[in-house]
Amino acid sequence: MEPGGNPVDFILPALALLIGLAAGAGGAYVWLTKKSGVALAQAEAAAQLQLEQAKTEYKQLQLKAREEQQQLREVGENELREARLRLQKQEERVNRKEETLERKLDQTEKRDRQLGQRERAVENLHSEAERLRTAQQAELERVAGLTNEQAREIILTRVEQETRAEAARRIHEIEAAAKLDGDRIARKIVGLAIQRCASDYVAEITVSTVQLPSEELKGRIIGREGRNIRAFEQITGVDIIVDDTPEAVTLSCHDPVRREVARLTLNRLLKDGRIHPARIEEVADKTRQDLEQIIREEGERVAYEANVQGLHPDLMKILGRLKYRTSYGQNVLQHSLECAFLAGAMAAELGANVQVAKTAALLHDIGKAIDHDVQGPHALIGADIARRLGRNAAVVHAIAAHHNDEEPQTVEAFLVQAADAISGGRPGARRETIDLYIKRLEALEHVATSFPGVQRAFAIQAGREVRVMVQPDALDDLESIHLAREVAKKIESTLQYPGQIKVTVIRETRAVDYAR
Structure with a gap:
């Protein structure tokens, strides 16, 4: 309202506006009331229609259930009727079987009565036969003047004598034929086996010859004052024979494994060129390890060939x-x-x-x-x-x-x-002589190793010397001298041998250290 204006001019339009709004609201209420009444009537009509449809479906389901119930009742009555028929037929079959069994029982009883009568008749016949046999036996004993036991003994003795003679003759014929056939078959089998196996034989000897590249190597093998050859013989247990044979030395030992270790060791030393006691021991240990591998391979080879x-x-x-x-x-x-x-x-x-x-x-x-x-x-x-x-x-x-x-x-x-x-x-x-010779050398070594404190023993010089290696911590020098005497006495008392045998006891103490 503008300042200085008339208030009535402002209030009258406002009242007119409020009256208009009130009239519009009343008209809207009347319209909404009419509209909701129509919707409610439509909803009631739809619900009534669904109810009628549900009643109709319920009646149809009741009719369908009654029909199915009637069908099931008819099916059950038919099955019951068929079961009664089957039961009636089974009863009729059972009755017929019972009648058949009764007839068979009657026939069986009749047969039993007939068998009983026959058994009694047979028993009567047996009794009569026994009576007649007893009478005949008594009459025969009276006529022959012998009892039944005496007659049986005579007959059995005669039959036994004849049977023994016949059996002995047949056994002799069978043994002769079996021996003839057995010898012939055995010779055939052995001959076939020998023909299928042909082997070459080379008799083993107790010495091995090692060829030398030059004659000067003999001196290196012997060493200064013989230290190399002594160390070699002590480490390997094999006797080295250095003679006038050009460019060759001989290794002698009854143990073929030991002799093979010595041969391989000497060949490796000759190829290497360094021959001294420490090197000899090192090469000998390596050779023994290699020989173990060779032994295992030989066993596998022979098993494969066989x-x-x-x-x-x-x-x-x-x-x-x-x-x-x-x-x-x-x-x-x-x-x-x-x-x-x-x-x-x-x-x-x-x-x-x-x-x-x-x-x-x-x-x-x-x-x-x-x-x-x-x-x-x-x-x-x-x-x-x-x-x-x-x-x-x-x-x-x-x-x-x-x-x-x-x-x-x-x-x-x-x-x-x-x-x-x-x-x-x-x-x-x-060749029997070689084996006997080897057994004698083995016996020498066995006697030496039977004493306590002995580490190893080697029979060398074709059995004319035994070298005994003792454990230095087990025996002292005086005990080593006593051991040599005891070994010699035991050899004298237990073995037979030509000539004399030298017993050498070796006690060696080694001190080893390393410079690092």
């Missing part, structure tokens, strides 16, 4: 040691391989277990590889080794029985015996 699988690694190592073992001059490893071939061929001809025969024949002499360290027959030693290293009972028995330390019980055990005899008995296969 086609014997599954041997324990320790068993193959023991088998490889036989490469350096001889028996009467025959190499034991080659002998074992040939025995495996022979036993396998004979087992195949006889239809025996080829694998058992070959395995037992290949391992039959493994006891010889360690018989220096274990007491007892080599067959039983080898059998114990095979048992501990996983061989089966048949193989163990064949090994133990190949020299009759056990009684052979199997075909394979006899075949191993035969193969061993064939391989060792062939012309030129063995």
Whole structure:
């Protein structure tokens, strides 16, 4: 309102505006009321229609359920009717079977009555026959003047005598025919086995010759005042013979493993050019390690050639040691391989277990590889080794029985015996004198090592000297002198030998230190 204006002019338009607004609101209320009444009427009509539809669906479902119920009742009545029919038929079959069984029972009872009558008739006949036999026997005894027991004894004695004579004659004929056929078949089998196995034999000797590049090397081998040759013989246990043979020295030892170590050691020293005691000991230790590998490879090779699988690694190592073992001059490893071939061929001809025969024949002499360290027959030693290293009972028995330390019980055990005899008995296969010589040297070493404090013992100079290495902390110098006397006395009392044997006891103390 402008200042100075009339208030009535302002109030009148405002009242007019309020009156207009009030009239508009009343009209809107009336319109809304009419509109909501129409919507409510429409909703009631829709609800009534849905109710009618639901009643109609309910009546239809009731009709459908009554129809299904009627159908199920009809199906159940049909099944019940069929079950009653089946039951009635089963009852009729049971009744017929009962009637059949009753008829059979009647027939069985009738047969039983007939059998009873027949049994009584048979018993009567037996009684009558026994009465007649007794009467006849009494009459015969009266006529012959002998009782029944006396007559039976005479007849049995005569029959027994005739039977014994006939049986003895037949047994003699059968034994003669079996022996003839057995000898013929055995010769054939052995001949076939030998033809299939041809081996070359070279008798082993107890010396090895080492060729020298020049004659001057003999002096280096001997060394100043003989220190090199003494150290070599002491370390290897092999006797070196330096003679007038041009550009050659000879190694002599009964132990082939020891002799092979010495030969390889000397060859390596000659190639290296440095020959002195410390170098000799170093090369000898390295050679022994290399020889262990060679022994293991030899065992694997022989097992492969004999086609014997599954041997324990320790068993193959023991088998490889036989490469350096001889028996009467025959190499034991080659002998074992040939025995495996022979036993396998004979087992195949006889239809025996080829694998058992070959395995037992290949391992039959493994006891010889360690018989220096274990007491007892080599067959039983080898059998114990095979048992501990996983061989089966048949193989163990064949090994133990190949020299009759056990009684052979199997075909394979006899075949191993035969193969061993064939391989060792062939012309030129063995030389007895060498084996006896080796056994004498082994006995010398065994006597020396039987004393306490002895570390090693070597028989050298073809058995004319024994060198005994003692432990320096176990014996002093005076005790070493006493030990030499005791060893000599024991050799005199236990062994037979030509000439005299020198006993040398060596006690050596070494002090080793390193400059760093």
